[in-house]
Each structure stands twice: as structure tokens, then as C-alpha cells.
Amino acid sequence: MLLPRLIALLKADQTPELDGFFIVKLQVSRHSAQSVAGMHWRRFPGGLRGAVITHTFGDRLLRAVLLRPQAGFSAKTESSETMPIDLPVAIIRFSAAQVENFIQESGDENPNHRGESAVVPGLLMARTVEEILTENGQILDEFEFYFIETTSLGQPVFLFRENKSRWAGRNEAGRRVFELSISGESPASAADA
Numbered sequence: 001m002l003l004p005r006l007i008a009l010l011k012a013d014q015t016p017e018l019d020g021f022f023i024v025k026l027q028v029s030r031h032s033a034q035s036v037a038g039m040h041w042r043r044f045p046g047g048l049r050g051a052v053i054t055h056t057f058g059d060r061l062l063r064a065v066l067l068r069p070q071a072g073f074s075a076k077t078e079s080s081e082t083m084p085i086d087l088p089v090a091i092i093r094f095s096a097a098q099v100e101n102f103i104q105e106s107g108d109e110n111p112n113h114r115g116e117s118a119v120v121p122g123l124l125m126a127r128t129v130e131e132i133l134t135e136n137g138q139i140l141d142e143f144e145f146y147f148i149e150t151t152s153l154g155q156p157v158f159l160f161r162e163n164k165s166r167w168a169g170r171n172e173a174g175r176r177v178f179e180l181s182i183s184g185e186s187p188a189s190a191a192d193a
Helices: 003-011 096-106 122-135 187-192
Strands: 022-030 038-044 048-057 060-067 090-092 142-147 157-163 166-170 176-183
Touching: 003 048, 003 060, 003 096, 003 122, 022 122, 090 122, 096 122, 122 142, 122 157, 122 166, 122 176
Parallel strands: none
Antiparallel strands: 022 060, 022 142, 038 048, 048 060, 090 157, 142 176, 157 166, 166 176
């Protein structure tokens, strides 16, 4: 599985400067010889200051975009607020103990992931989704993960397959908390064709 390796790579980039930032996009793709590894600060629309972290491993490029959200911030605009008609593939919930175990394992120092009002780390959500999809025959070889809304401890997230290459997590109100787009063929998507 890919996410445990990504977590280890990002662990090396933790710095107090990133406290309070959230991962809003996590992308893995094939890389070219021009790919540059490291952390770079930049300004995003709306005057948001963010960090872009890139790493190469094998023939892959990891790109993580982190922002410090303002009130009402969403990483991507929502097109539909209604829950899909299909049944979810899985219902995901995180306990305080699961988040604490992840924090210890990953070395996460973000204060947003601690305490009674803790937000579930995006990398924990992504790793859990990868585990569920792998159990269902889907391989995350190249992908883009967009984190749209935060998820609190104990809050259910319903995982839906929207088509062969697109998945979404929705909260109880039917709003998207993440979107996942997968590139390339996997055993599950090849069987659907």
C-alpha cells in the first residue's frame, strides 16, 4: 500500500511553521526528470498562504498542498449537496484512540488533531480509504485526494463509488468531506469495463 510510505515521507517535513495547516490536496503521479523535491511557500487565491510539499520515490511524485483555512473555507466548490441514491461502500468513523495512535505513529504535531474538538488527520482518512479500496480490489497507483471539509472524532463518513475512477466521502448531511480520483487501470476497474 502506498499511503504508509507517503506518511513516512511527510513526517520528515513537519515543522512548527505548519501547525494549524490542513492538507487540502494529496496527489501521486508519475514524475519527470524536472521534478523538484522540497517544501515551498506560496500564495493561493483569496490571499491564503500555503505550503506545497513534493517528494519523489521510485517513479512517483508526491505533492501535498497545505493551507491554513479561514472561516467558511472549502478546498473545492460543491456541486451537489444531496446524498447519492446508492448505498455506501463503507461507513468510516474515527475514535480518539485511533487518532492518538496515528499521531504517535506519524509524529503528527498539528494541534488541530488533539483534544476534545480534534479534527481527524487527512492522512489517516486517506490511509483508511486506501485500506478499504484495496480490500475491494482497487489499487491507488496514481491519484488525487481533495479534502473539502474537516471530520470530527466519531463523525461518520460514508464512502461512495461515483464511477470507475472517482470516489467520495460524505458526512451525515450529505456534504462531501473528500473526493478521490484514481488514474490508471486496476483489477477492479478493468473488470468493470
